[in-house]
Amino acid sequence: MADSDCVVIMGSNMAENHPVAFRWPMKAKVERGAKLIHVDPRFTRTSAMCDLYAPIRAGSDIAFLGGLVNYVLNSERWNSDPFFRTWVATYTNAATLISERFQDTEDLDGVFSGLMDYTGDVKEWPFNGFLGEYRNETWQYTGGGAEATGWTADTQRSGEQAVGTDRGEKKQPGKEALAKKAGAKGPPFDQLVRTLVPPPPERDDTLKDPRCVYQIVRRHFSRYTPEMVEQATGCPRETFLRIAETILENSGPERTTSFAYAVAWTQHTNGPQIIGCAALLQLLLGNFGRPGAGILALRGHASIQGSTDIPTLYHSIHGYMPHPSAMKDDDHESLAAWLAAETQATGFWSRTPAFMVSYLKSMYGGAATPENDFGYDWHPKIIGDHSHMAMFVAMNEGRVRGMFCIGQNPATSLNAKLERAAMRKLEWLVVKDNWIHETATFWKNAPEVKSGEVRPADIGTEVFFFPSSQVAEYDGSFTNTQRLLQWHFKAADPPGDCRTDPWFTWHLGLRLKKLYAGSKLARDQGFLNLVWNYASEDPADQRLGEPSMPKMLKEINGYYSADPARHIASANDLRDDGSTACASWIYCGVFPAPDDNRSAARQPDPPGVAGAQLGWGWAWPANRRIMYNRASADPQGRPWSERKQWVWWDEGKKRWVGLDTPDFPLDKPPTDKAKPGATGMDALPGTAAFIMKSDGVAWLYVPQGLVDGPLPVHYEPAESVVRNPLYRQQSSPVYKYWKVSGNPLASIGDPAFPYVITTYRLTEHYLAGAMSRWNPWLTALQPELFVELSPELAREKGIGNTDWVIVSSPRARVRAKALVTRRMRPLRINGQTVHQVGMPFHWGWEGLVTGDATNEMSALVGDPNVSIHEGKAFVCNVQKA
Amino acid sequence: MIDAPSSTWFTAGPEWHWLIVAYFFFGGLAGGCYLLAALIDLLGRERDRPLARVGYLTVLPCAALGGLALIFDLARPDRFWHLMVEVHTWRPLLQWWTPMNMGAWMLLAFSFFAFLSALAAATEAGWLRWRGLLKLRPPGALGTVIVVIGALLGLYIASYEGMLLAFTSRPVWADTPLIGAVLALTALSMAAAYLVLFARWRGWDLPGLAALRRIDAQALMVALVALAALVVSLGGAAQALLSPLNLAMLAGVLAIGYAAPLALRFTDGWPRGRSVATAAVLALAGGFLVRMLIVFSPYGAHA
Amino acid sequence: MAEPMGFFTDTTVCIGCKACEVACKQWNQLPAAEGGQNTLSGDSYDNTRRLDGINWRHVRFVEQFDEARTEGRWLMMSDVCKHCVQAGCLEVCPTNAIIRTEFDTVVIQSDVCNGCKACIGACPFGVIEMNPVSKTAQKCTLCYDRLQAGLEPACSKACPTDSIHFGPIKELRQRAEQRVAQLHAGGEKRAFLYGADEKMLGGLNAFFLLVDRPEVYHLPPDPQLPSRNMPMAGLFSVLGALAAAVIALVNFRRRIE
Secondary structure, three states, X not given: OOOOOEEEEEOOOHHXXXXXXXXXXXXXXXXXXXXXXXXXXXXXXXXXXXXXXXXXXXXXXXXXHHHHHHHHHHOHHHHHOHHHHHHHHHHEXXXXXXXXXXXXXXXXXXXXXXXXXXXXXXXXEOOOOEOEEEOHHHHOXXXXXXXXXXXXXXXXXXXXXXXXOOXXXXXXXXXXXXXXXXXXXXXOOHHHHHHOOOOOOOEOOXXXXXXXXXXXXXXXXXXXXXXXXXXXXXXXHHHHHHHHHHHHXXXXXXXXXXXXXXXXXHOOOOHHHHHHHHHHHHHHOOOOOOOOOOEEXXXXXXXXXXXXXXXXXXXEEHHHEEXXXXXXXHHHOOHHHHHHHHOOOEOHHHHHHHHHHHHHHHHHHHHOOHHHHHHHHHOOOEOOOOOHHHHHHHHHOXXXXXXXXXXXXXXXXXXXXXXXXXXXXXXXXXXXEOOOOHXXXXXXXXXXXXXXXXXXXXXXXXXXXXXXXXHHHOOEEEEOOOOEEEEEOOOOOOOOOOEOHHHHHHHHHHHHHHHHOOOOOHHHHHHHHXXXXXXXXXXXXXXXXXXXXHHHHHHHHOEEOOOOOOEOOOHHHOOOOOOEEOOXXXXXXXXXXXXXXXHHOEOOOOOOOOOOOOOEOEEOOOOOOOOOHHHHEOOOOOEOOOOOOOEEEEOOOOEEEEOOOOOOOOOOOOOOOOOOOOOEHHHOOOOOOOOOOOOOOEOOOOOOOOOOOOOOOOXXXXXXXXXXXXXXXXXOOOOEEOOOOOOOOOOOOOOOOOEEEEEEOOOOOOOOOOOOOOOHHHHOOOOOOEEEEOHHHHHHOOOOOOOEEEEEXXXXXXXXXXXXXXXXXXXXXXXXXXXXXXXXXXOOOOOOOOOOOHHHOOOOEEOXXXXXXXXXXXXXXEEEO | XXXXXXXXXXXXXXXXXXXXXXXXXXXXXXXXHHHHHHHHHHHOOHHHHHHHHHHHHHHHHHHHHHHHHHHHHOOOHHHHHHHOEEOOOOEEOOOOOOHHHHHHHHHHHHHHHHHXXXXXXXXXXOOOOOHHHHHHOOOXXXXXXXXXXXXXXXHHHHHOHHHHHHOOXXXXXXXXXXXXXXXHHHXXXXXXXXXXXXXXXXXXXXXXXXXXXXXXXXHHHHHHHHHHHHHHHHHHHHHHHHOHHHHHHHHHHHXXXXXXXXXXXXXXXXXXXXXXXXXXXXXXXXXXXHHHHHHHHHHHHHO | OOOOEEEEEEHHHOOOOOHHHHHHHHHHOOOOHHHHOOOOOOOOOOOOOXXXXXXXXXXXXXXXEOOOOOOEEEEEEEEEOOOEOOOHHHHHOOOOOEEEOOOOOEEEOOOOOOOOOHHHHHOOOOOOEEEOOOOEEEOOOOOHHHHHOOOOOHHHHHOOOOOEEEEEXXXXXXXXXXXXXXXXXXXXXXXXEEOOOOOOOOOXXXXXXXXXXXXXXXXXXXXXXXXXXXXXXXXXXXXHHHHHXXXXXXXXXXXXX
């Protein structure tokens, strides 16, 4: 970001919630004169730092971004500067032709072709929550690309639906059968991968064919005019146009614009589509793979990035590989079937067999052999949506017996009363945290207990509390938002019985292994064969019973099965024959030798020398700081400009060189042609910068991987005070909603809940407050729950500054103090005045300062791709208390 | 947005409250009493000597009370001596430019002279046996030197608080140079009123009383002029006096210190009758109120 | 004496994160207001409210929006002791508790201070107040202990956007002037330095870049030393005393006649 000429912060309050990272846009602004832009429902501390601020209605992001796309496509500059045309034609799928059967939202007034009722739940797990679903065969490339597989973000493909259920579509041959046909029972799997190679999609390089992606995108966004943007978002037309001009001015061969977002883009019923829309815009502007460009997901503090790389996600295993699923019938029946289903034969993902087998070897070690599919059958399999919301709905139905709650505080989380009701159905609950927070005391101090509605004596849940070490009390690594691993060193012993999370998990595993020892049951074999050798040789660890963190990092990095002391230096060295073990292929190389922990490297570039700080920490993959950086050079391999040079082809050395680790086969020349029928990178030309894609190009139009459409569409939030100004379809037809008691939704424009509410965090607190409400230095800075509202609304409701008010949603009522401020403003939407209020969600009943939990009001409703809730836009009422 | 009439508006209050009002009151009374007692000793009639004696005997406890008020206004009373001794070197600490440091030394010196004079007065009253102590009072040379120095110190104690307050950046205090003058003049009026009241209580009919009553009245009149000048000298900063509390105190000063005595004079005749005592009480109360007003006035700036 | 050191606080890049406040409290082990159980001030995001004995850094928030929201600014400024070259607190301290250090900073020695509070009213910026725990007057020490160990102060170390610059005053002034010139060139004509030259109390060793009148940030436009009042206040105290003496003398002299 420090290299950006323009930074658009949207869906994020970066200055407040990522203040340390915010030093980089500020550096760009102060040192390079970069323009900072903030688009947000509230004027925040981020807005205060920006050159341009656009107020928008919460949940109208795609209307705004779609407006930008439309503006760019119709601008003179974009249509006349050859840079854009070349970039888009070479590095995106703009020229690819889409099936004639595809029908856009333009044709169907807000929905895509293939929409149908959802019938995918099975009786073992009827908690997937889909309202509807799309059959995406009409969305595909022409020329047979429909067979391409292995899309990592595909919730559908990762097993929430039973593939075998015949709903009228042509039944695809099972992957098991496919694998058998390829003769792939065990390694090597090369032949299997070769059978998966799709025929190349049809293209029209003139971009004139009405079925090409470029033309579809143009048509799709034609209704997102500046006037429509103003109507839908409330952002004044002039402000929108100034922002559009600024972004366009700061894109091109000499200049780059970056986008930064956080959970204010994700926490919607169409979050991934918002991000996709920004990606589409950035692709059109050539702002990817280049310094100061891209879309930066601002991940949470500490190691949220790390917790998706080494995932706490239910639907993926390490390194963004799909989780084996029991719902995929024969698709995931065996390792070969899984590989057939999930390997993308062309592009870098063709190495999936090596990654998967190495992963299984890291799990089961010597017990994993070619004969037993490397223990594939021992691996747990999912049976549906096991995300937070689905799990709590299941828990409320009595389907979950116990829960380990580590680093979470669900008692003040989404539709909190419902979550507490669910926890009352648990037999046991383990809370492991730094402080005794609301989830640990929900059975005695929750509002419904205090009010007498629920008696602790009637709650059967046995609650255990384990005190946790703080981060400075143990060694370990953080993976930050830049995918940068940085080792942190222990500074002091933890007090008393406080122990690390790895300590807890390791000992739990050891005890369970002991418990199951000698079992002959098939289901226990995975547990018994699990590699669990983390005993530390360090006396400081031994004294506390702590496991060895370097040993864990080693397992993640990978080692040779025959010589476990030898670490693997690069993911290119991973094999599909069991000779290598590696928990997470993307982290391969962080610990290339026993005495070389690269995440602990602390060698900055010399001042004044251009570089990528490759000696500071280690970024996955392969210590690469900008992904897809092949795109920082033109099709011939030359930097687009001197100012923005990053990685380029050195004709003399016949290699890709530059300031960063090139994200391309080092010796593959830019002039290289695709080899028909080949696998991996050989199947792609020397211009295929987007090496993780099967066709080597970035996708403006997304035929696979998203369950709610190949293009972004402005949908209203599940709860909205207005009708969708763009389409007859009000909200996403396929979002997730759990229709259970206590989780009602307001109807469109419900007069009982006339205001838009958005929820957020403050710099001064940490998430639900469990970590910050005990620290008097922090609580004094933001002591009380408040609701921010405009003076206009306050006047209308007779509310004075710091008055107590009641804020209510269809789910709950909470009490807060009014913070009346002109930073909030009424908007004109479709000719109607819309008031927005905002509330932080840091409070609960434990800690030095207490207050109602804002999340009592939110609903179990969310996105169909990633099952995240819609906490950033719903409806409420505000009354003086 | 703030439009401040003076740069003093941006400061914090030192939280000098009732103990400082008390110190100003007792210090002023002590200073004034010593001056009057010394003048009675030096220039008055022999018959008025009891008045001077009462004066000296009042000065010592007042000075002591004032000193105690000061010490207990310190957040660390145990460290009061840090005002006079350099802690790290144990050398005496003399800072001629800081009124508080000088005030501490002067109060110590004044208390010493007050003590000497009180010894003489106590001896004269027959409370002490050793007649030699009478030499500490005029008409002898030693006594004369003592009371002249004591009277000058008394004047210092009665007036230096003006510098003490001006040596800040606070609203009102630092916006006028006239606080010292008001304090000195009202100190004199308070002391005169006090002696009149005391004589009245004991039923003394002494020739000096008439002079004291005149002194009281004249000092009050000049103090009123000084007070008016003070308000004018504040300029825009006079805005601070417009807070409800400050207005009430100002009204109190004018009503009790001036309007009431004047009214008494016209209704009950001057200088006869009970009004003499009443006027004296009012003068004392007015002196106290004016000190309250001065000490608390800066807080009006932020209202 | 070492080189004069200080802070240059560029308010245009302050994001109001209050990391400086917390870092200061942590390093200097200062208590929280009300033990942390503070009340919401309702004044923007400022619940610290002011500099005092337990808040040596204070981030001020100023919301400037017109009714139509066409113009809008949210100014933030991390305020601190100015470490004036001519320091009001230092000149009034009657116990020598306040000293000037080898870094040209102004420090209150807690072991000497007896809580007379003279410095509180003397500071033209309202920086100093009592610390209820030590019962002495306290304020920013510019992390004297860290400076002596060759470290930069906690607040500037913690500042994520480099709003708080620490360094030799000479260097800071250069850097600040460059920044003002840069802002002027970029169209922000309102930018100016507050206290960066000798005109203000001989120079503030903690000076600021502001984009509005000082009063907006609760800073005095024209701070003065307490001693400026002394000649006149002294004169009038003497005149008042003289007047009192004359009144008394005159009445007794008449008596003699």
